[in-house]
Amino acid sequence: MPTPFEYAPAPESRAVVTIASSYGLFIDGEFTDGTGGSLKSINPATEEVLSEIAIASDADVDRAVKAARRAYTRVWSKTSGAERAKYLFRIARLVQERSRELAVLETLDNGKPIKESRDVDIPLVAAHFFYYAGWADKLEHAGFGSNPRPLGVAAQVIPWNFPLLMLAWKIAPALATGNTVVLKPAETTPLTALLFADICRQAELPPGVVNIITGAGDTGRALVEHPDVNKVAFTGSTEVGKAIARSVAGTDKRLTLELGGKAANIVFDDAPVDQTVEGIVAGIFFNQGHVCCAGSRLLVQESIADELVGRLKNRLGTLRLGDPMDKNTDIGAINSLEQLERIRHLAGVGDDEGAERWTADCELPAKGYWFAPTVFTGVTQAHRIAREEIFGPVLSVLTFRTPSEAIEKANNSPYGLSAGIWTDKGSRILKMASSMRAGVVWANTFNRFDPASPFGGYKESGYGREGGRHGLAAYLHVD
Amino acid sequence: MSPSPVALIAEPGAVGDVTRSDAALRRFLHGLPGVDQVGADARAAALSTRSIKTTAKAFAIDLAISMIDLTTLEGSDTPGKVRSLCAKARRPDPHDPSVPMTAAVCVYNDLVGLAKDALGDSGVKVAAVATAFPSGRASLAVKLADTRDAVVQGADEIDMVIDRGAFLSGRYLEIFEEIAAVKQVCQEDGATAHLKVILETGELQTYDSVRRASWLAMLAGADFIKTSTGKISPAATLPVTLVMLEACRDWFDATGHRIGMKPAGGIRTTKDAMKFLVLVNETVGTEWLTPDLFRIGASSLLNDLLLQRQKMATGRYSGPDYVTVD
Structure with missing residues (x-):
């Protein structure tokens, strides 16, 4: 060994x-x-x-x-x-x-x-x-x-x-x-x-x-x-x-x-799977999920949902949470006690609504404000954790069957700041992007910023x- | 849930099914999930910012030394050159017996017998390149004879090349059969040579092709998959190694069997080596951090590792005259 x-x-x-x-x-x-x-x-x-x-x-x-x-x-x-x-x-x-x-x-x-x-x-x-x-x-x-x-x-x-x-x-x-x-x-x-x-x-x-x-x-x-x-x-x-x-x-x-935002990160069955997993991580766990354009709603095609979520969980197991000053730390501290309590509260709501909570196995430091990367599966549009902005490292996983269902669900939100699309098919990227009621649409990437690119919401x-x-x-x- | 091709391979008899015809094999390989180049490059770049210091660095330096296939593959190789390489592999730093041996020496097959003699029972393996290395442009009969020659002389490991021409023109089954035939030669007459399959990723170019070639080699019985001959640039890049490690991981998930990985060519500094070890650690995990499952094909890397090792022991840098030139 x-x-x-x-x-x-x-x-x-x-x-x-x-x-x-x-x-x-x-x-x-x-x-x-x-x-x-x-x-x-x-x-x-x-x-x-x-x-x-x-x-x-x-x-x-x-x-x-x-x-x-x-x-x-x-x-x-x-x-x-x-x-x-x-x-x-x-x-x-x-x-x-x-x-x-x-x-x-x-x-x-x-x-x-x-x-x-x-x-x-x-x-x-x-x-x-x-x-x-x-x-x-x-x-x-x-x-x-x-x-x-x-x-x-x-x-x-x-x-x-x-x-x-x-x-x-x-x-x-x-x-x-x-x-x-x-x-x-x-x-x-x-x-x-x-x-x-x-x-x-x-x-x-x-x-x-x-x-x-x-x-x-x-x-x-x-x-x-x-x-x-x-x-x-x-x-x-x-x-x-x-x-x-x-x-x-x-x-x-x-x-x-x-x-605020509650961005849909939409994954089709032909997505480049390893990069998609990275993109999901970057979408919701970057900056502890304190990102208004975070990809907090994962919309995944039902036929690949189990496999994708399995891979995602494996990947989350490798994230290093702890001292933000350490150059190898991937996940830092929650910014304030107030925010931590809000995240805890909304995660609790997810439990109460019957979604299945999974948390990465990592030890939280004794002092400071921390929340381990968390994934809720079995989430539907009717759940509060699919509608309200949590602003923390909490991902809600929903499924869809067809592109039109994905569009409908992605847009079915009071917010419209950003969206992500994952597919190897270029024509589908263009079709989906023009159907999103969101200010920023990323294709096969997420949370990428550039001063030359306008940013804002619907x-x-x-x-x-x-x-x-x-x-x-x-x-x-x-x- | 409709299983992906990766999951399909887990089913009994699946390997035989997907390799029963050229069409079936093509369907399988082209059904593998794609690789997004920008994303793969970004992931490799992100992992290369890991900061490996103090105890972690000391651990990684010794680990890297023990994983090196110390290589010489020149037209000018002589018995003298190979003997000194073998001495270096057994005792990388003449002043410090605590430095681990390298995993293997890697030579052309006419020098295998000589290397075996020089290494004796030290435990350092002899790897031979075969199958019309580096181009792979010869008939199957010649490739098999080439391999047999090395195996008979006692090579512990065979580093074969795939026929990139066949791959790029879509003749996947031909490559599959070639690898399987070479593997058979590795096990002829009670021999147990391990087979490393070189994809020459610099000629395949796209990551989709790298992933398909990795799966093709694993299906055909490779013990290791290897990036490059070292004769083509680019050789072992981080993203290519990442894509191949992901293939190893998926193969293990599907079959429960671990395939080794060998980046070779262009890895020259301790810093480079650290990046590859981090990549292994965070892609396939600790299980692969052994010379049985991860090798680095290199020559000048060893001296840089030794210099860094001396630096860690003494607190100061020595210089190129404090490590041996071969």
């Missing part, structure tokens, strides 16, 4: 990043104290307090919006596209230079494995800034008329699942198009945004063009409801998105929402597009 090949711990060093004991608000190019109290940001893998974060009060929010307005009126709206591009290129380069620091900080604050923050999040952040830097002096040729104009001040509220990447998705197009921003990161993951503030200073971005304010829901509400913002961009839950849509109704604020998954040429439109008067 051969000796098992045990991988020795390979921890990334946290010495590359310095975390201050407390952080203020980044307004008008300076860190200033907040007046709304403070909250603690913790490492969800260890429950260790990382830093104390200021909460922006209504007055602080007002101060930030005023700074952004001033910067817009006096500086940024008069800065040429080529000059704006220069700052964005600089930021992109600085993100690359400080990528290790950013990756480590992201992993500490968020709980995601270092291999993901190092190989996915941070490279995509840099790519986004490079991409939109390229557009800044070409807006007249982007297909929005000869004189596309910025909107003004953008209020941006982002989630905790891809903290710095969502910041990049928001800030890069806003700055490229000549807007100034006030951005609020999620309360559980503010640290990389605050490090980004330092990068803005290092890039000598004019004060007030980017303002970062921290806090929880109240701060976010004060920001999006502030009368002097021209544009609201939100990524997060559908519930909060609806509240924002209501608050913006009747104003002349422009709004884009990128909300139905309750939101409206507006981020990324690509389309992403510019959300920040421009295009009449």
Whole structure:
């Protein structure tokens, strides 16, 4: 019997990043104290307090919006596209230079494995800034008329699942198009945004063009409801998105929402089976399933369901769950206790509804927030776990018999953010893709992102597009 | 549930059924699930980011050394060259007896007797390339004679090549029968030579073909499937090895029988070797992490493994003059 090949711990060093004991608000190019109290940001893998974060009060929010307005009126709206591009290129380069620091900080604050923050999040952040830097002096040729104009001040509220990447998705197009921003990161993951503030200073971005304010829901509400913002961009839950849509109704604020999802990952009987298994894993277990476009509903052709699920379970048995700082970790920590409880609750609902739960055999660390990769089989469209977004490492498996049944089931959801199609038949890919009511359709892959590709939803998954040429439109008067 | 071709093979008599005619064999091989090239490449690349450090690295270095088929396949091979290769295989590092022996030496078949003598009862096996290696362009009679020649001289293992021309023109049964015939020669007159079947994946090119050729070789009785001759580039890539290991895994799931895997050609550094071991570990599992089921065909790799081993023992790098040149 051969000796098992045990991988020795390979921890990334946290010495590359310095975390201050407390952080203020980044307004008008300076860190200033907040007046709304403070909250603690913790490492969800260890429950260790990382830093104390200021909460922006209504007055602080007002101060930030005023700074952004001033910067817009006096500086940024008069800065040429080529000059704006220069700052964005600089930021992109600085993100690359400080990528290790950013990756480590992201992993500490968020709980995601270092291999993901190092190989996915941070490279995509840099790519986004490079991409939109390229557009800044070409807006007249982007297909929005000869004189596309910025909107003004953008209020941006982002989630905790891809903290710095969502910041990049928001800030890069806003700055490229000549807007100034006030951005609020999620309360559980503010640290990389605050490090980004330092990068803005290092890039000598004019004060007030980017303002970062921290806090929880109240701060976010004060920001999006502030009368002097021209544009609201939100990524997060559908519930909060609806509240924002209501608050913006009747104003002349422009709004884009990128909300929840319950994506169907559709597998036909001629799919390339080993790569499909990988794609299912990437679809739902990437980033602990904290992905709005996660492939959380596996729709598999009934004739191959048993074999595919068997292979999937074997593969899940090889996933390495544990210390997110270890370079060999595949599955990290759940971002917060609150989210962990939500996942537990919905998994419990799955049990109660009679679906069959299977959990990968892996030991969970004693401290921190963890949830082992879980698969529910025997799920139907009528189950809550097939309809509600769990936002965790929980896959619901449903079956179908014919392509038309697959289309019907895939679209039978209040959401419509993404979908996946697995088949060796090219014509079927095209037919299926055009039948999906989903903003992003992946064929024989899943959860692949590129700054040149627009991203956004149908139905309750939101409206507006981020990324690509389309992403510019959300920040421009295009009449 | 309608069983996939992979599941079908588990049924009694199935191998005979799928190989009873060219048409049946073609139906079976073309019914195997496809391989998506982008996805296979991505999986291999993802696994190659595993970080193998300290105790894991020490373990893997010794394991890799013990899996090497130390190879010389040159027109310029001489008895002297082969003798020194054999000495190296028995005692890779003259200063350190704790270094394991390599699994085998691999030579052309006219040098098998000499290698057998040089290796004696050390336990290092002798592998001979046969069947008109590397091109495989000869009649079956010549290929069988070539194989017999090596077996009679005492080769423990035969590394045969498939006829890629036959494969690419769809004559699968011909290859099946050829492999089966070579296998028979390996077991003639009480001989027990193991058969490694070289697919020469660099000439097959697509992963679908690699998967089909792997199954074809396993159906015909291969003990090992092997990527390459080392004479064609690309030779042993990670994704090709992944696809072949997946075939080994599926064959085991269907039949309960483990087939070995040998990537050969282009594996030169310790880092490369680690990636292959990780691939084995996470595709077919620990059971395959033995020289009985996984080999690495290489020559210069051994010295890099020895340098890394010295580095781990002493904490500093030595240099090329601290390992032997052959």
